[in-house]
Amino acid sequence: MSSSGKRFTVLQRSLHWLMAACILAMLFIGVGMVSTIMPKYVPLLATHKTLGITILVLALIRLAVRARYGAPALPADLPEPMRLAAHLSHYALYALMIGMPLIGWAMMSAGAYPVVLYGGIRLPAILPQSDELHALLWSAHFYLAFAFFALVLLHLAAALFHALVRRDGVFESMAPVPSRDDAAPAE
């Protein structure tokens, strides 16, 4: 039931752009909160946790939707290295979207911190208390956050490269609104 169209489904595009906003906000909140002692630290931390779990849930939904509807084929003339980079970077993005919230949650658990989201929602610990695990997961969360942001920038650069330089329809396949020369001929 893979999509034979040129564009991702409306549901896929909505999820993509909603998650783009969430993930960007998440990464900025993350580096902002750990570098401040101002009162905003408290709401930023609460937002970070809530948004993290939101991203985890959205990513799982998105993975299921992707499995159901597939993705438009990449242009036939895309050079093999770019094709490989496209596939690998997307595997990495999915891994981080799902892995980062889980690592953060596990890190909090290992540190014996209660995980409280907005609305007073309390999540159970998913790991026993352990200073070794806390240290390991903290490092993973920290370094992977920078890798995640680097990957987001790479993803952005590649999307713009497709849109502005190659103009091969790849950007349009995920564009939030149809572009002028993309007036759904199949409909």
Add this chain to the structure above:
Amino acid sequence: MAQPSPSPPRPALGSLALIAVIVAAGAGAFAFTAGWLSPDRITPTKLVDALAPPTGPALGHRRNHAKGICFTGVFEANGNGTQLSRAQVFATGQYPVLGRFNLGTPDPNAPDATVRVRGMGLQLSTPGGEVWRTAMIDLPFFPVATPEAFYELLRNSHSKDPEAMKNFAAAHPEFVAFGDWAKSAPWTASYAEDAFHSLNSFIFTDTSGGEHAVRWSLLPQAQVTSITEADLAKLGPNHLEQDITDRVAKAPQRWTLLVTLANPGDPTADPSKAWPEGRRTVEVGTLVVQKIEAESDGPCRDINFDPTILPSGIKVSDDPFPAARSSAYAKSYDLRTSEAKYYPYQPQTATGAQP
């Protein structure tokens, strides 16, 4: 391969430059948010580093209040607190607690009589899984009014400039009160005889949504006997830990939890200002310390007594300190858990476990 591109090929250089600018702007915004372009920003790392003595921090230990001993016990709520907060911990009943008596020093081996400020970290748990953590000290007010001033205090107290502290005190008149307290407040020879204060103000929310700005204190039920600093020194460098261990082995030690309510207009954002006498107070229960355990194997060792970890019914106020403490405590926690190999602690194997 012929491209069916409707637009003529345009020079890619401009597009590539635009992409580079967009990516650089994104990276720049990230760097700014991370504080890398703001050398004056006080970060948790700077604050925690400023706590360390000139010889450097004690690796694997809390970066402040490094010397301490664990305890467990119960909080016996008498029900009076329910008029102020809907937090479950105030409903009549017994709730498990764990905590830590400590000295306000970055040196885990400091002799007791060399440390003026003592503290207590406390965690109260309720059946629904909520926890209330608080880190209190025996000072009834904080030495300075803002986290920024505290950072300056730490920097100046380690400065080699002989005028540094004089200049700091001149710029921060509230600091005089701390000097007076340090000189005149009586010493005790027991943690059981010390009072501990939240210092910071918090907001209690009651069942009808009413909000109350409060501070809280633990007042000792033990007979308080003052002692001179010199006599405390004679009792030995680790007298306090031995004393509390002996006392609790004989009988549980108790403190009354007293909540003080602000009047309208009382300074809630400035912990250097005590609220005037005569404010309404409510005794909400009793802390009962039932068991003392060495920190190295004790339940308090890996707990971060972050004062912003609060149950539903208690939240932070406009006092800027809890947020600053939370971010600095988290940094301290991240550092010491990653330095576990420096902590004098042998993980117990199943066969070597204590009976």
